Amino acid sequence: MKFIDEAKIVVIAGKGGDGCLSFRREKYIPHGGPDGGDGGNGGSIFLQASASINTLIDFSYKRLFQGQNGQPGQGKLRTGRGGVDLVIKVPCGTKVFDAEVNMLLGDLLVDEELILIARGGKRGLGNTRFKSSTNRAPRKITHGALGEQRELVLELNLLADVGLLGLPNAGKSTLIRAISNSKPKIADYPFTTLHPNLGVCRIESDRSFVVADVPGLVKGAAIGIGMGITFLKHLQRTKILLHVVDISIISIEEILSNINDILEELSGFDHELAAKPQWIVLNKIDLVDKDIIEKVISAIRMRFSDVKKISMVSAMKRIDTEKLKLSLMHYIENNGI
Ligand SMILES: Nc1nc2c(ncn2[C@@H]2O[C@H](COP(=O)(O)OP(=O)(O)OP(=O)(O)O)[C@@H](O)[C@H]2O)c(=O)[nH]1
Ligand SMILES: [Mg+2]
Known part of the structure; x- marks a missing residue:
């Protein structure tokens, strides 16, 4: 619809x-x-x-x-x-x-x-x-x-506890599919997701939270490139942002600059949104070696000291997605502690 x-x-x-x-x-x-x-x-x-x-x-x-x-x-x-x-x-x-x-x-x-x-x-x-x-x-x-x-x-302005954020193709929709009841379209081309959608992540019958998947964000989105930036308003009421990063791309430098682009677009849109707690989710770990993952993590920690937490998952293979879901539930229930 x-x-x-x-x-x-x-x-x-x-x-x-x-x-x-x-x-x-x-x-x-x-x-x-x-x-x-x-x-x-x-x-x-x-x-x-x-x-x-x-x-x-x-x-x-x-x-x-x-x-x-x-x-x-x-x-x-x-x-x-x-x-x-x-x-x-x-x-x-x-x-x-x-x-x-x-x-x-x-x-x-x-x-x-x-x-x-x-x-x-x-x-x-x-x-x-x-x-x-x-x-x-x-x-x-x-x-x-x-x-x-x-x-x-x-x-x-959609109501969600957790907002997904990231470049096109990072795997946001695959992740929301893995952890919630939402079934958005997934494809290996950019801008598959054209509008925000919500998913309910249920842990037990009485414990759940809502995640919002939004279109991919790119450098220059604020001036209308890609899907633009206005959909970011749907993340304004979230408690935490999950910044989904594709770890399978060529170089660590490129990964860092991709993260930086998203952070810049975010603060260009709204400082309050940019100041929300952020977790980085390194996705597609099924495609890379363990030592590369470790190197990426320490490079991110050095460059972006504000990042609260870094998780590693494979949304497609569902590696550690359940663990991520539980950490998010815990975070929301304890108001960020
Ligand atoms: N190997 C591997 N591929 C993945 C993983 N997660 C997502 N993909 C693939 O990456 C491509 C993009 O996934 P999407 O979930 O559509 O990405 P998105 O971030 O929602 O993309 P947009 O909606 O365009 O912003 C698809 O071909 C997925 O199958 C993963 O953990 N491992
Ligand atoms: Mg998508």
């Missing part, structure tokens, strides 16, 4: 129903008093987070959402029916902005969380309401008010 992480929509809540102008007309009661009922309130519009949706794609087809109008009041003191509220479902992790003033209205994180974004118009009052000792036959009513109208920008 196509992945869309930004959308602009217009919401118009329902109008309130008008109050009714009416007088009792019954046999044997020649001058019946006022009996016009109130209108119903207009339906409001809510946004609700839903764990079963993970893209804003639906909003590319439908952009206008209208709440139901309240019904007008009627004679015999009958109140008009209120407009039914409209609940629009969005993925967990959706931020909602008022487009006109660029103000954050809410950040829907938890499944079923609900926010009111456009209040329905207030009902109008029937003429019965205006009866008084001096005016027994009021001809006054009020009209229902218009519902609130807003233009909204929806922005999805």
Whole structure:
């Protein structure tokens, strides 16, 4: 399915129903008093987070959402029916902005969380309401008010505990396949992954965490090379970044410069993201000798002192992937200790 992480929509809540102008007309009661009922309130519009949706794609087809109008009041003191509220479902992790003033209205994180974004118009009052000792036959009513109208920008930032990061072909998707329930496409050409996807890594029935796989990042991504850089926002809410590095490439120098390119793109995008704890995962160890792995590790330690941990795996052969998964679970459960 196509992945869309930004959308602009217009919401118009329902109008309130008008109050009714009416007088009792019954046999044997020649001058019946006022009996016009109130209108119903207009339906409001809510946004609700839903764990079963993970893209804003639906909003590319439908952009206008209208709440139901309240019904007008009627004679015999009958109140008009209120407009039914409209609940629009969005993925967990959706931020909602008022487009006109660029103000954050809410950040829907938890499944079923609900926010009111456009209040329905207030009902109008029937003429019965205006009866008084001096005016027994009021001809006054009020009209229902218009519902609130807003233009909204929806922005999805996926919710994941662990973010995968790395050059194209490093083996990110192979790794998420090995450790989670996600089954993304894997291929030996760059930019196989075109949009972020999430996987749940389950250790036992009640212990799990979520990993986000994103497209490959390349030098110059910030100026639009490759898949660009905007997808990095989906890593902003993660607790830890796994920087997946292909260890099977020719020289140690090249490996170091590849790592450096990714770190530079990351800090060019957002300093906060670059400051997140990072583990390096040396992937494809099935293709290289043990002594090369050791040399690579010490070269990385010398050059990048900020790196918290270096793991070695073969995502394809599933060597030590289970161990990595357990370390990640432990890290998340203990808040990084
Ligand atoms: N030998 C070996 N090959 C691997 C390993 N992990 C991944 N590969 C291969 O490397 C290629 C790229 O793997 P992907 O998982 O698609 O890489 P990616 O990082 O998701 O790539 P993009 O989506 O393009 O960014 C595929 O041909 C995989 O089969 C590994 O541990 N050992
Ligand atoms: Mg991929």
